[in-house]
Amino acid sequence: MSTDAPAPNPNYPPPPPQQPPFPPQGPGQQAPMPQGPAPKKKPNVVVRILTAIVGIAVAALVVYGINYFTSDAAQTKAGDCASLTGTTTKPDFKTVACGAAEANYTVAKVLGGTSESCGGKYYDEYTETARRGPDSKLCLIPIMAEGNCYELEGSSMGYPKVDCSKSGAYKLTKKAEGVEDEAACTEGAPLTFPEPKLTLCFTPAENA
Numbered sequence: 001m002s003t004d005a006p007a008p009n010p011n012y013p014p015p016p017p018q019q020p021p022f023p024p025q026g027p028g029q030q031a032p033m034p035q036g037p038a039p040k041k042k043p044n045v046v047v048r049i050l051t052a053i054v055g056i057a058v059a060a061l062v063v064y065g066i067n068y069f070t071s072d073a074a075q076t077k078a079g080d081c082a083s084l085t086g087t088t089t090k091p092d093f094k095t096v097a098c099g100a101a102e103a104n105y106t107v108a109k110v111l112g113g114t115s116e117s118c119g120g121k122y123y124d125e126y127t128e129t130a131r132r133g134p135d136s137k138l139c140l141i142p143i144m145a146e147g148n149c150y151e152l153e154g155s156s157m158g159y160p161k162v163d164c165s166k167s168g169a170y171k172l173t174k175k176a177e178g179v180e181d182e183a184a185c186t187e188g189a190p191l192t193f194p195e196p197k198l199t200l201c202f203t204p205a206e207n208a
Contacts, residue, residue: 073128073136080107084126084140084157091157093126093138104158108195109139122191141193142200146175149205164205174201 072095076082081098082105084091096103109118114127118139128136142159144150149164149171162169173188180197182190188203 073126073138076107076110076136076138078107078110081105081143082107082126082138082140084124086157087155088157089155091126093128104143105140106143107138108141108193111137111139113137120192120194122193139195141196141198144172144175144200146172148172150202152202166205169205170202171205172200173203174199176201 072082073093076095080095081100081103082093083096083100083102084093084105086092098106105124108123111118114129114135114137116137118125120139124140124142126136126138126140142150144159148161149166149169150159151162151166151168152159152170153168154160164171170189174185176184176199178197179199180192180194181199182192184190184199185201188201191200191202192198
């Protein structure tokens with residue numbers, strides 16, 4: 001009996017070489033670690049802080065807007081008429097129609113800040129400050145009619161119209177619109193305003 005191995009069949013390819021269970025490792029290489037679920041990310045602290053800041057800013061804007069739209073002084077503009085009552089230490093301001101009986105001032109100028117000056121020594125000023133809202137400063141001219149008598153001194157806001165027989169009353173003897181000139185008052189004491197230009201001439205009622 002022959003012990004020789006059978007000759008390879010040319011019709012069949014040789015079997016593939018056996019693969020090792022893991023890829024060969026070179027110097028300094030490690031076998032790949034098995035992939036698990038991705039770790040959960042912690043909330044971004046910066047994003048949370050920015051979100052809180054944005055929320056505070058929005059709330060502040062809402063409060064500012066409410067204060068603005070509920071304040072007559074903040075919304076008024078030059079040429080508007082107003083009713084200013086109360087005292088010099090606690091005035092009460094509201095805008096009214098210029099033909100209203102309670103209108104006692106015309107708004108001459110609206111200043112950009114409470115530190116600004118009206119620029120005329122005879123303007124009455126109204127300043128309103130708000131903790132969370134716009135600050136307002138208005139330059140006011142009293143609404144008066146020629147021939148009427150007024151009380152020019154006192155702690156009350158405005159210049160109340162009074163009977164000419166009242167002690168201390170002053171009569172408006174001349175009202176010159178479009179003129180800012182003390183010389184326009186040939187008699188009595190002048191009050192002049194540069195914007196809009198106006199000159200009011202007063203004399204004591206007992207001398208009128």
